[in-house]
Amino acid sequence: xxxxxxxxxxxxxxxxxxxxxxxxxxxxxxxxxxxxxxFVAYSFYRYLHPxxxxxxxSHTRLVIGSVNTAVLLTSSFLMxxxxxxxxxxxxxxxxxxxxxxxxxxxxxxxxxxxxxAEEIGERLWPGAAFSLDTxxxxxGEVFYFLYWVMTGIHALHLLIGVAALAAIGWRAxxxxxxxxxxxxxxxxSLYWHFVDIVWIFLFALIYLPGxxx
Amino acid sequence: MTVTTVAxxxxxxxxxxxxxxxxxxxxxxTRDHKRIAILYTLTITAFFFIGGAAAAVIRLNLLTPEGTxxxxxxxxxxxxxxxxVMVWLFLVPSIxxxxxxxxxxxxxxxxxxxxxxxxxxxxxLFVASGLIVLAGLIGGSVDTGWTFYEPLSSGYASGAxxxxxxxxxxxxxxxxxxxxxxxxxxxxxxxxxxxWYRLPIFCWSNYATAVIMMLATPVLAVTLMLVAxxxxxxxxxxxxxxGGDPLLFQHMFWFYSHPAVYIMILPGMxxxxxxxxxxxxxxxxxxxxxxxxxxxxxxVGFLVWGHHMFVAGESVYAALVFSFLxxxxxxxxxxxxxxxxATLHKGAISxxxxxxxxxxxxxxxxxxxxxxxxxxxLAFDVHATATYFVVAHFHYIMVGGMxxxxxxxxxxxxxxxxxxxxxxxxxxxxxxxxxxxxxxxFFPQFILGYLGMPRRYHAYPPEFQVWNxxxxxxxxxxxxxxxxxxxxxxWSLWRGARAPANPWGATGLEWQxxxxxxxxxxxxxxxxxxxxxxxxEPAA
Numbered sequence: 001x002x003x004x005x006x007x008x009x010x011x012x013x014x015x016x017x018x019x020x021x022x023x024x025x026x027x028x029x030x031x032x033x034x035x036x037x038x039f040v041a042y043s044f045y046r047y048l049h050p051x052x053x054x055x056x057x058s059h060t061r062l063v064i065g066s067v068n069t070a071v072l073l074t075s076s077f078l079m080x081x082x083x084x085x086x087x088x089x090x091x092x093x094x095x096x097x098x099x100x101x102x103x104x105x106x107x108x109x110x111x112x113x114x115x116x117a118e119e120i121g122e123r124l125w126p127g128a129a130f131s132l133d134t135x136x137x138x139x140g141e142v143f144y145f146l147y148w149v150m151t152g153i154h155a156l157h158l159l160i161g162v163a164a165l166a167a168i169g170w171r172a173x174x175x176x177x178x179x180x181x182x183x184x185x186x187x188x189s190l191y192w193h194f195v196d197i198v199w200i201f202l203f204a205l206i207y208l209p210g211x212x213x
Numbered sequence: 214m215t216v217t218t219v220a221x222x223x224x225x226x227x228x229x230x231x232x233x234x235x236x237x238x239x240x241x242x243t244r245d246h247k248r249i250a251i252l253y254t255l256t257i258t259a260f261f262f263i264g265g266a267a268a269a270v271i272r273l274n275l276l277t278p279e280g281t282x283x284x285x286x287x288x289x290x291x292x293x294x295x296x297x298v299m300v301w302l303f304l305v306p307s308i309x310x311x312x313x314x315x316x317x318x319x320x321x322x323x324x325x326x327x328x329x330x331x332x333x334x335x336x337x338l339f340v341a342s343g344l345i346v347l348a349g350l351i352g353g354s355v356d357t358g359w360t361f362y363e364p365l366s367s368g369y370a371s372g373a374x375x376x377x378x379x380x381x382x383x384x385x386x387x388x389x390x391x392x393x394x395x396x397x398x399x400x401x402x403x404x405x406x407x408x409w410y411r412l413p414i415f416c417w418s419n420y421a422t423a424v425i426m427m428l429a430t431p432v433l434a435v436t437l438m439l440v441a442x443x444x445x446x447x448x449x450x451x452x453x454x455x456g457g458d459p460l461l462f463q464h465m466f467w468f469y470s471h472p473a474v475y476i477m478i479l480p481g482m483x484x485x486x487x488x489x490x491x492x493x494x495x496x497x498x499x500x501x502x503x504x505x506x507x508x509x510x511x512x513v514g515f516l517v518w519g520h521h522m523f524v525a526g527e528s529v530y531a532a533l534v535f536s537f538l539x540x541x542x543x544x545x546x547x548x549x550x551x552x553x554x555a556t557l558h559k560g561a562i563s564x565x566x567x568x569x570x571x572x573x574x575x576x577x578x579x580x581x582x583x584x585x586x587x588x589x590x591l592a593f594d595v596h597a598t599a600t601y602f603v604v605a606h607f608h609y610i611m612v613g614g615m616x617x618x619x620x621x622x623x624x625x626x627x628x629x630x631x632x633x634x635x636x637x638x639x640x641x642x643x644x645x646x647x648x649x650x651x652x653x654x655f656f657p658q659f660i661l662g663y664l665g666m667p668r669r670y671h672a673y674p675p676e677f678q679v680w681n682x683x684x685x686x687x688x689x690x691x692x693x694x695x696x697x698x699x700x701x702x703x704w705s706l707w708r709g710a711r712a713p714a715n716p717w718g719a720t721g722l723e724w725q726x727x728x729x730x731x732x733x734x735x736x737x738x739x740x741x742x743x744x745x746x747x748x749x750e751p752a753a
Contacts, residue, residue, distance in 0.1 A: 007325075007329070008324045008325065008733065009318070009323055009324045009325040009326070009327065009329070009402060010402075011738075015401070018401065019327050019397060019401040019402075022397050022400060022401060023327065023328060023393060023397045026393045026396055026397055026427060027393060029427060029428065030389050030393065030427045030428065030430070030431045031431070033427075033428050033429070033431040033432055034431035034432070034434060034435050035435070036431075036432065036435075037431070037432045037434075037435035037436055037439075037465055038435055038439075040465065041439065041450050041461065041465070044458070044461055045450075048458075126446045126448040127446045127447060127448065128447070130448075138455070138456045139456065141448050141455075141456070142448065142449065142450060142455075142456055142457065145442070145443070145446065145448045145450060146450070149438075149439070149442060
């Protein structure tokens with residue numbers, strides 16, 4: 001088993017696993033900067049037009065956003081549990097938990113899709129047909145521009161995450177992981193938690209402006 | 214570095230990385246860092262000559278004040294192609310993806326980079342990005358310059374702009390993944406005994422470069438993505454006619470593109486730090502300072518982007534701070550130059566081609582760096598902004614500096630990579646020709662800029678003609694000098710003498726392997742017990 005997964009540039013499996021985890025941390029750092037650009041653009045507009053952004057944000061669907069936040073947090077919890085199970089060599093249990101996490105990811109995407117469909121129906125898709133009944137519709141259009149880009153990129157990340165979870169779930173089910181070798185579960189789990197954390201920031205920035213007293 | 218185990222290597226005749234698999238698939242599906250380095254070298258050489266051809270059209274057109282060769286529109290498209298291709302398809306990947314890929318695992322005493330499959334993926338992303346960018350630039354009419362300034366790019370440019378932006382977006386991920394691979398490898402794959410302070414400076418400078426690639430490139434990717442989406446939807450984050458702010462674009466663009474300038478010079482500094490001690494037969498002077506100055510450049514380099522926007526409307530206080538920080542970032546560069554000079558002092562210097570390129574680098578980089586201080590000065594920059602002074606300044610760094618370093622590296626490690634020696638006299642001749650051609654091309658541009666000739670115009674007032682003719686004459690010398698290595702290096706692949714393992718008597722770990730190295734680099738993991746640049750001290 002160990003001989004098959006150990007690559008030649010590493011001294012042993014522990015060396016390989018730690019390196020893979022460092023790689024994922026590095027990748028997450030690049031993602032923070034990637035999304036950071038969007039957060040900067042968002043903050044800039046919110047600072048310039050606080051009232052316009054708040055008015056536009058009040059048209060978002062708070063209930064769907066809140067339910068989705070709960071769905072993702074639960075999915076992250078399952079993924080942490082799966083990591084623990086995999087490191088104890090409990091492959092079958094890890095597989096069920098991973099698939100549970102992936103399933104909740106799909107629930108999130110389905111709810112998000114529903115939300116998108118309603119918003120397209122309300123002509124909140126930026127462009128010629130955009131319409132928003134607020135005092136500053138142009139600011140609203142930029143807000144929805146950023147909304148679609150940010151949540152779209154997040155959804156894409158989530159979709160990639162679901163595919164990765166499905167794959168490692170399959171391998172966990174097949175008994176590939178052991179106490180000695182389970183770094184793919186830990187690495188994918190890091191990615192999954194990261195996508196979750198990004199959503200928590202997005203939730204606060206998109207759904208909450210103007211809604212507090 | 215003296216290595217005890219490698220000397221006992223069984224000599225692997227014919228078992229080099231070049232002969233291990235001769236099919237096309239064995240190259241296109243390889244995970245060997247050395248083969249991937251060769252793939253990159255071939256690819257970026259092609260892009261270098263495409264970008265160079267565009268430069269040739271620019272210089273030919275500027276021979277006459279009326280700009281008779283091409284019209285204004287075509288001229289704009291040509292300099293856009295030149296800038297985009299040279300920056301993203303040659304300079305940014307130049308040394309890291311070729312010599313970085315080839316040498317870093319060897320210098321670490323490792324069998325490969327940490328993520329070999331990711332490394333191959335980076336190359337495929339790079340090739341795809343190059344093809345997409347060229348399709349957009351040649352097929353469409355993108356004339357925004359490599360900076361894609363707003364509102365020009367979303368308001369007026371054609372639809373091909375989105376294609377070009379997509380190409381650069383993909384290119385960014387190639388760069389990010391290469392950076393990630395280097396950072397993780399240098400942290401995790403150092404051989405036993407190879408502490409950070411025993412690493413060659415080439416590794417330090419590529420490490421600093423890789424950090425910039427990881428942390429700056431994503432911002433460019435997301436910025437260009439916003440420009441593309443805004444162009445498609447007609448909604449403005451950056452475009453003022455749609456309520457956007459063009460200054461926000463400049464901030465986000467230069468947050469990448471200024472650190473990217475250091476992506477385009479730090480690896481070159483790493484090369485020079487290897488070559489100067491090897492041909493002065495001396496230890497590198499001030500190793501710790503040279504090592505940490507790379508890190509200092511990478512860190513401070515993230516804080517100076519606003520000096521591209523002195524006349525763009527940023528506040529005077531912001532401008533003052535950015536000006537001050539731009540002076541600060543020159544300090545670590547100067548530390549390197551002084552340490553190279555101190556290394557030369559009382560060395561037993563010999564002037565083989567790599568050393569000639571390295572000395573050329575030091576001189577040209579110094580001119581480029583000092584003129585950088587001119588344009589970091591607020592009052593002078595108002596006069597020099599968007600003139601040929603700026604063009605000359607950054608070409609001294611990027612062409613005089615980085616391209617010279619690339620050629621230095623190409624000659625220095627040619628015997629190691631190919632197993633053949635190149636013809637020394639031809640190489641020296643080309644090195645000297647490049648130095649003179651370069652200065653003749655770009656020094657007149659300092660004068661033109663100082664006199665007030667703006668960049669990016671296809672025509673100019675007649676009083677500027679004499680300097681433009683000198684510059685174009687220099688460009689033709691430079692073109693010939695850049696073509697020369699193609700012939701004599703190509704010739705050496707078939708007819709060159711077989712290279713010994715260590716033709717220069719250099720100390721790096723890579724010289725302890727056979728030339729060319731075997732696929733796995735080291736039969737046994739080396740143990741390192743000595744500092745780098747362990748040349749014997751010269752007699753007093």
